[in-house]
Amino acid sequence: MSELRWNPLLGEWTVTATHRQDRTFFPPPGYCPLCPTELGGFPTEVPEPTYDIVVFENKFPSFQPNPPTLAIEGSELYPVRPAQGVCEVVVYTPEHNSSLAQQPASQIYKLMQVWQDRFNDLNNHDFVKYVFIFENKGEAVGVTLPHPHGQIYAYPFVPPRLAQKAKQCREHKEKTGVNLIANILEDERKDGRRIVAENESFTALVPFSARYPYELHIYPNAHAEGLTDFSSKQLRDLAAIFKQVLTAFDKLFTISFPYIMVMNNRPSDGANYDFFDFHVEFYPPMRTAMKLKFLAGSEAGAGMFINDTLPEEKAAELRSHIEAVIW
Amino acid sequence: MFASLPPLALDTPSLRRAIKKLGEKGDIMDASDDLTAHPRDLITNPTLSAKNPDNIDMTAGMTFLGQFLDHDMTLDITSSLEKQVDPEMIENFRIPSFALDSLYGSGPKGSPHIYDQTVEERQTTLLIEPNPSSEKQMENEEKQPENKVGEMHKRREPMADGRRYIIYYTFGDEKIESQKEVSENV
Numbered sequence A: 001m002s003e004l005r006w007n008p009l010l011g012e013w014t015v016t017a018t019h020r021q022d023r024t025f026f027p028p029p030g031y032c033p034l035c036p037t038e039l040g041g042f043p044t045e046v047p048e049p050t051y052d053i054v055v056f057e058n059k060f061p062s063f064q065p066n067p068p069t070l071a072i073e074g075s076e077l078y079p080v081r082p083a084q085g086v087c088e089v090v091v092y093t094p095e096h097n098s099s100l101a102q103q104p105a106s107q108i109y110k111l112m113q114v115w116q117d118r119f120n121d122l123n124n125h126d127f128v129k130y131v132f133i134f135e136n137k138g139e140a141v142g143v144t145l146p147h148p149h150g151q152i153y154a155y156p157f158v159p160p161r162l163a164q165k166a167k168q169c170r171e172h173k174e175k176t177g178v179n180l181i182a183n184i185l186e187d188e189r190k191d192g193r194r195i196v197a198e199n200e201s202f203t204a205l206v207p208f209s210a211r212y213p214y215e216l217h218i219y220p221n222a223h224a225e226g227l228t229d230f231s232s233k234q235l236r237d238l239a240a241i242f243k244q245v246l247t248a249f250d251k252l253f254t255i256s257f258p259y260i261m262v263m264n265n266r267p268s269d270g271a272n273y274d275f276f277d278f279h280v281e282f283y284p285p286m287r288t289a290m291k292l293k294f295l296a297g298s299e300a301g302a303g304m305f306i307n308d309t310l311p312e313e314k315a316a317e318l319r320s321h322i323e324a325v326i327w
Numbered sequence B: 001m002f003a004s005l006p007p008l009a010l011d012t013p014s015l016r017r018a019i020k021k022l023g024e025k026g027d028i029m030d031a032s033d034d035l036t037a038h039p040r041d042l043i044t045n046p047t048l049s050a051k052n053p054d055n056i057d058m059t060a061g062m063t064f065l066g067q068f069l070d071h072d073m074t075l076d077i078t079s080s081l082e083k084q085v086d087p088e089m090i091e092n093f094r095i096p097s098f099a100l101d102s103l104y105g106s107g108p109k110g111s112p113h114i115y116d117q118t119v120e121e122r123q124t125t126l127l128i129e130p131n132p133s134s135e136k137q138m139e140n141e142e143k144q145p146e147n148k149v150g151e152m153h154k155r156r157e158p159m160a161d162g163r164r165y166i167i168y169y170t171f172g173d174e175k176i177e178s179q180k181e182v183s184e185n186v
Helices: A018-022 A105-123 A160-176 A180-191 A232-252 A297-302 A311-319 B013-022 B039-044 B062-074 B135-142
Strands: A002-007 A012-017 A053-057 A080-082 A086-091 A130-137 A149-155 A195-198 A202-205 A216-220 A259-264 A279-283 B152-158 B165-171
Touching (some): A105 A130, A105 A149, A195 A311, A232 A311
Antiparallel strands (some): A002 A080, A086 A149
16 A cells, blocks of 8 residues: 555655565575576576666555555545655665775766666656655664665655755745855855865765754755756766765764765756755764664654754864775 | 684794794885984885885884784773673773784674675675875776776666566676666656
8 A cells, every 4th residue: 555645734745655564674695685686596676697786666665656546535634645656776786795885986976877867767757746866874774675775766746855945945045146055055165164075066064053963965066956967077076075975984983884865956846946956965873983863852743953963073073084085 | 803712822932033023124014114214204205115105104114003002902991990890791892902903893794894895795805905195006096997987878677577667777888778768668
């Protein structure tokens, strides 16, 4: 069963996806569904002996191009609609025991091109209003398959967080004539304390009002609404700064650092978004080497985040682990 | 990682002589730096460390030996207030023994980034590469044409269940014909 149910109190959709309860949960060695299928071996999702980067539709999707019949009738108070969309899995490498951070910059650059291609394709569907590229990494954020991979959800609406960001960006542009992220970058460069890494095309920083101790954002140095606006050179620079920040994350506590990575592209609803700028956000759950930040009462109940650290200090920590990129 | 490992050899005069020999001038740990030069110059002048291209900003062994002694052989963070606690029972508790973590980290599981992922599922072999700033690194980079990313091609196929699709992305010279997708098919 899978459908969208309206939450009248929040004015947001929730998707039910009961079949996901049966999804693969930490399969034993040799039975990873994301590994290549070895000759005569366990048939995985990828029926090839090897691959470079592979994308396939999620076996346990929250959204489907041809969604199932609604399990319940809606009402005026509780609208219900089909969960029409696309859910894709992006497998970064055939290497099971690895991570995006451990991939060479050249492989991350390949992934950027794949992400760009997926955004372009999914953006063209009439029923898709937002293409959401993300990665959940590590058991600490609920990952059930350790093989390096990310996901793409193509939603039939603009999700609330993106709608809120777009509203803020539009109002700022109307008020000042300047794009909000361009304004933020200008101020961050003047201050300098929260900048972690930068190259010709991108800047990585811990945001002024970070919600998580090691929250990190990547902003384009020039206006770009989405991945498809970037040239090869810019995608290469994006890969380079990814490699730098992911390596710095792993070096912080000498562990394979867990995080949620989300890409913020312009919505796909056909409206004008020249006030919006592409950006990437990392939300790592670690607050120290041994402690996790949980979304507890204030965060989950009030939507009010409490950060136990100073972004300026955390940026300095991350900056100390930034290294030159080897191609 | 090796807390319960017995010693390789007992402390004997011959073992001590063998270990001292490792550090002798001209032996395997000697980078042949010009030791007649001022110690400051050994750090600031790369030409005095000609056989040490990976670490031209420091003379051979200078920092490593100090860190090795401090971090692995002698560091004991067990305070007197905690002496009643068995350190073997507490994760990440340091004990004053030669734990070898300066070399192996926390092992393949705890420090996977320092193990070579291409060998035996990254369980046995340390990942070794030259210092990014060294000449050797630059030479190696020039020898690695595989890092040059070629043109992207994609091949789209139905999956075994007949209801989903899979797309293989390949790069470089591989002879897979690019197939532009018809997005309506998704």
